[in-house]
């Protein structure tokens with residue numbers, strides 16, 4: 322499978338679906354498909370090719386319920402079953418995670434969201450992340466659907482990390498190709514009464530992995546600037562100030578506006594992104610609004626990343642492939 326646009330177009334033509342790019346480097350809207358119906362293999366192949374080519378694809382006006390959402394995801398790979406989940410997750414659907422109103426990430430870790438973000442070392446990248454990036458095998462993809470959206474606000478933004486890598490100068494690409502960085506979750510957070518089971522699970526386990534700073538995409542072969550605004554902590558072998566300055570620069574590069582796409586949700590919208598080749602930014606503009614925002618997601622299991630020299634990511638603590 323390649324990211325060649327001819328391959329993508331060919332697959333779409335065969336399947337009778339329309340793939341319409343919506344930004345120069347990332348994002349395409351797919352129409353002419355009902356995700357709740359049983360999809361034939363050609364449609365699945367067309368969607369898969371579009372996700373690889375455009376990194377995130379959008380569907381509108383879908384009528385997925387939890388069961389159909391999971392069934393759709395399973396056409397593309399193994400779904401992730403979280404062993405202990407937040408109280409927001411629907412009963413009987415261990416693969417579905419629900420976020421209501423806003424991402425309470427800070428609150429989840431025992432402090433207010435702003436304080437949580439302030440503690441991050443990298444100031445530029447407030448909130449940009451790929452999902453579960455501190456794991457040794459982060460999910461390959463996330464499929465997010467909107468149930469209830471505010472009348473304004475609540476947009477999500479994605480960035481293309483292959484384009485960000487390609488946009489670096491040659492000497493800098495060569496420099497980062499050989500580096501690895503530690504990604505961490507749960508460090509320094511204090512538990513507090515009322516934490517749900519999922520939070521306690523995260524707090525129980527410090528999760529950290531040494532990932533290549535440039536990973537080779539397992540399907541497309543593209544080089545990906547593998548930084549993460551939530552999780553990346555330190556470039557191995559560099560001093561703390563060197564690492565901090567270089568990470569700030571790379572994180573800024575990773576989310577340059579031209580590499581991004583922003584999506585306006587409607588009820589029934591679905592976004593399907595390649596979590597190996599993108600970061601995304603959950604909206605921060607709805608917390609003060611009096612409008613609910615209810616989203617459900619399913620993730621696909623992913624591989625252990627591999628760097629340019631063929632070296633795989635190394636677990637540091639609290640993570641092993643396939644164990645959630």
Ligand SMILES: O=C(O)CCC(=O)C(=O)O
Nearest residue numbers: 452465477603604616618
């Ligand atoms: O709700 C959103 O817009 C995105 C939330 C998010 O980061 C995720 O589902 O992984």
Ligand SMILES: [Fe+2]
Nearest residue numbers: 450451452601
């Ligand atoms: Fe996310």
